[in-house]
Amino acid sequence: MKNSHGRSRSTVQGPWKYNQGVDALSSVVRTVSMKTGFNKQRTMNDVSLKSGEVGVPASIYTFRELAAATQNFNQEMLIGEGCFGRVYKGQLKHNNQIVAIKQLDKNVAEGNALEGNIEFLDEIVALSHVRHPNLVSLIGYCADGGQKILVNEYISNGSLQDHLFNVSAERPPLDWHSRMKIAKGAAQGLEYLHDTASPPIIFGDLKSSNILLDDEFNAKLSDYGLFKLALDNYNSNNFNKDHHRSMMVMETYGHCAPEYAETGEATPKSDVYNFGVLLLEILSGRRAIDTTMPTEEQHLVTWAHPIFNDRKKFHLMADPLLENKYPRKGLYQAIAMAAMCLQEEANTRPLIADIATALEYLLYENFETNEMMYMTDAELAQEFGYQQEDDAEKQCNTSTD
Template identity: 35%
Template sequence: MYPSSCSSLGFLLLFSLIPFALSKTNSQDVAALNVMYTSLNSPSKLDGWKASGGDPCGDSWDGITCSGSKVTEVRLSGMGLTGTLGYQLSNLKSVTYFDVSKNKLQNQIPYQLPPNAAYIDLSKNAFTGNVPYSISLMADLEHLDVGNNKLNGQLTDMFQKLPKLKVMDLSNNQLSGDLPQSLSSLKSLAQLFLQNNKFTGKITMLGDLPLDELNLANNKFTGWIPAKLEDINNLDTDGNNWSKGPAPPGQKKAANAGKGGGGARISTGVLIALIVLGVVVIAALLIIVFFSRRKSSSPSSFLDDEEKSHHQNNRKSNNNFTPLTSQELSGHNPPPPVLPPHLRQGALRESFESSNSVDVKTPQKAPSQGYNKQPPSDLAQSLNDNEFASRLNSKKGGGARAAVPYALSDLQSATASFAAGRLLGEGSLGRVYRAKYADNKVLAVKKIDSSYFHDSNKDGGGEFSEIVASISKVHHPNIVELVGFCSEQGHNMLVYEYYRNGSLHDFLHNSGDFSNPLTWNTRVRIALGTARAVEYLHEACSPTVIHKNIKSSNILLDLDLNPHLCDYGLGTFHTRTSQNLGVGYNAPECTTPSAYSMKSDIYSFGVVMLELLTGRMPFDHTKPKSEQALVRWATPQLHDIDALAQMVDPALRGLYPPKSLSRFADIIALCVQAEPEFRPAMSEVVQSLVTLVQRSSMNMKDDLAASRRTEDLDY
C-alpha cells in the first residue's frame, strides 16, 4: 500500500504542476493584468480574466493579443468598464497598442502607462487630474488620445522627446493655461485637437509643425495665428480671443483663418487712429509707472507693511498654518544681522525660495507672465548693457526657456535694500530675501556668496551664467520655478517663486498650536510629489541632476499643500564647502560632499519620509542620546508593527490606516539602507508610493476635518 500511495501522490503532484509548465505568458504581464482586473472591479464580462494567476496568451483572455509569451495589445474599448487601471501598467513592456476608450473609468490616469506603446487611447472616460509626465519618456508613441475626459490644470512642458507622435487629442476637457513651448518639438505631428478646453496665451509654438488638421476652437487663445498654419486643410479657430489689429510679420489675423473667418478689412484712417491712441495710452502708462515707482521706492514703506502685518498677522489670519523657522546651516557668509525680537523665531524660515501659489507656477508659463510683468524702466538698460545676459543667451539650449534678468536696483528696492526685516532664511550658500513689489507681487531672492565662484574675474559671471542656463531647463510641477536672475556689480542672485505656506519643516516641527497637523493622506501625497520631483531630476533630465541637499526645509508647500522641491541645480557649490550639508540627512558614504550620488539623494529622501512618519527632526539633541539620530533610532523598528505604532507622529491622533503606515515604513527601510547599492532607484520609490495609494483607495485630498478613525477606513 505504501509504495502505491506514494506513486499516486507523485502522479497528482505532477498534474498539479502542468498548468505552470504549460503557461505561455510572461509572469510580469500576468501580474500587471491581474492588478488591472482587480482595479476594474473584477468585471465578469471580461472572459478569461483573473484576479490572480492565469495564462492570458494561452487562454485567450478578452481583448488581449500576444506575440509568443508577451502581451502586445490590450483592446477593451466600449465594454462599460468601471474603476481604475491599476498601478502596474509599466510592467507591460511589450504592449504597443493600448485602448480602453469609451468606458466609465475614473480617477487620475496612472502615472506610468505601458512604456513602449505606440498607440494609447484613453478617450471618452471620466479621468481626472492631468496628462501624466511619464508620457514624456515614451519615445515610440505615435497616437495619444485623452479627449472627452475631465482632465484639468496646465500641461507640463514634456513634449521634447516624442519624435514619432503623429496624432494628439486633448479635446473636450478642462485643461487650462498657456501651451508648453515643447510642443514645437513634435516634428511628426500631423493632427492636433485642443478644442473645448480653457487654454490661454499664444500659439506661436505651433507655427512650424507639419500639421494636416488643427482644431483650436472654444478656448481662450490670444494673439495672432502663425501664417504658416493657413495652408492646413482642416483648421478651426473659432471661439477664441484672437487679436483684431494688424498682424506682425509671419502671422495673420484670425479673421482670415478658420471656418468662421470672414472679418472686414481695417481702413488706413482707422489704423492711424489706433496707432495714435496706442501711443497716448503707452505715454500715460509710463507716467503712472514713473510716479508709482518713486512713491514706492522708500524702504520704510515696505518695512512698515512687513513689520506690522506679515509676521504678526499670520497667526491671526484664517490660514490653518503659521510659517515659522526651518533650520539652516550657516555658510561662509558674514554673521546675520540682529533682528527685532518678534522676528527672531521666524528669521531662518525657508532654506530657499517660497511662493504664494494657489495657481502653482507650471513649466509652460514664462516667468515674465507670472511676476514683474513690467519691470522698472532701468531694466531695459540692464538688458542691453549686461554682458552676463548675453553670455547666458549664448549658452541656453534650444528647448530651454530664457530666465528674466532683474536689475540690481530693482531688487534692492523690492527688498528694502536687503533689510533684516526681509530675511527669509540663511543656508550654506547664502541668504534668501523676500522681494515685494508695489503691485503686491512677492518673490524670493537668493544671494549666492561670491566666495563659491572660481572665476578669475571675481564676479562669477561666466560660471553663474552656466548655472542659470542649467536651472532654467528644469521644469516639473513639483519643482520650484526659477523666475529670473541678477548678476551685477559682483552680486549673483537667483529669483524664485515665493510660497507663503513655507516649508515641510515648518509644518512638521515649528507649527506649534497655531496650525492643524498634516493628515496622513497629505503626508503620503507630499512624499509622492517629492519623489516624482527627484525622479525627474535623476531620470528625465539630461545631464542627470543630483540634488545633494534634499531635506524637509527644501520642500515648499503651496496653498493646497502640494510639495515643490527647491535648491536644485546648485550641487556644484555644495562640493566646495566642507560643511555637513544637512545634519541627519547625509548618507553614511558621504564623508565629503563630493562623494554624493543619486543613491545618496535616495537616502536623504528616506529621512524626509521618516520625518513625515514620526514628526521628529533628523537629529534632535533634546532627545535621549539613543534617540537623537532619527535613522539610527527608527530603522530597527520599521518592521515591528507594535513598535511602529509607537513611532507615529502623535499629532496624527491615531487617524491613519495601519496597513498604509506599514507599507510606508517598508519604503523608508529600503531608502535608508547603509549600503548605497541596495537602495532602490527613485522611479522604483515612486512606483511603490503609487502602489501604496492604489491599494489604500486613498483620497489624496482628504484633510483632517474629513478624516475618519482607523477602524472606519476602507483599507
C-alpha cells in the same frame, strides 16, 4: 532561515538588511501595475509629472532692481536663511509680482575669475529649462559684480520643516493624507531631476527646510542645483578638498548617506538615502538630528533602526500628533519604503522612480482608516505576502525538536 515563500530571512539587524522592506515595496509596485485604472491615471499625468513643462529663459535683473524689490534687502523682508544664502520676499516693480529673492552666500557665488561667472551663468541656463509641478521655478537672476542672486517663484505656505516641527494654532499638524501627498510630490520632483532634466541634477541636500508647500500642500523642491554650484565654486577656487568635504558633510549631517560621508561624492542613490530620512521625518514628526531627545533617540535613523526589524513596534514610528488617525497598512508600507531607501549599500536602494510610483499608489488607494487601524498581524502578513515571524519561529523550533 527561510520563510514559507522560500525567501531568506536575514539575521543581520538594520534597515539595509530589511527583507520585508523589499517585499513590501515590490508588492506595492506590483499592485500598481495590476491597477489598470490607476495606470491610466499615471500615464495621463506622465507628461507633466515626468517631462515637466517647457522652460523659458531666465530674466536678467540688476542689483538695483532687486534691492528696490526687497526694500534694500530689509531684514523685515527676510523669510529664510541657510547654508546657500538668505531668502527675501520681494515685489518686482515692473509687474508687481511677488517673488522669493535668494542672495547667494559667498561660498556658493564667490569667484574672482571670469571662469567662475561663466560656470554660474551656465548653471542658470540649465536651471531655467527645469520646469515641473513639484519644483520651485527659476524666474531670473542677477550677476552684478560679486553679487549672485536668484529670483524664484514665491511659495506662500512655508516649508515642510515649519509644518512638521513648528505646529501652532495657526499651523495645525499635518494629517496622514497631507503627509503622503507631500512625500509623493517630493519624490516626483526628485524623479524629474534624476531622470528627465538634461543634464541630470543631483539634489545633494534634500531636507524638510528646502521642501516648500503651496496652499494646497503640494510639495515644491527648492535649492536644487545649488549643491553643484557650491561644489563647482569650491573646485574652481582651489579650496582644500578635504576641508570642503568635511564642511559639506557637516551641513548635511543626519541626512547624508554613508558613502557620501566617506567620499563627499553625491549620486542619485545618495539622494534616495536623503529621501528615506525625509520620509522618516514625515512619518514620525521627529527631526533627523534632535539634541533635545534622550541620547539614544537623537539620531533619527539610529532610533528607527531596531523598529524596522520588529513589526510589533511599527506604531512607535507614527507621529503622536496624528492621534492614531492613519491607515495601519499605509504606515507599514511607508515604513518599508523608508527602510529600503536607507539601506547602507547604495546599489541595493531603489530608484526614486519606484518610490514615487509606490507613494502615488499609497496616496490614491482608498484606505478605510478605521478598518486599517485594526488589521491584525495575520491580515497584514497576508496582505504583504510574508509569514508572521512568530509562527515562522515556532515552525522552526518544532522541526528542530
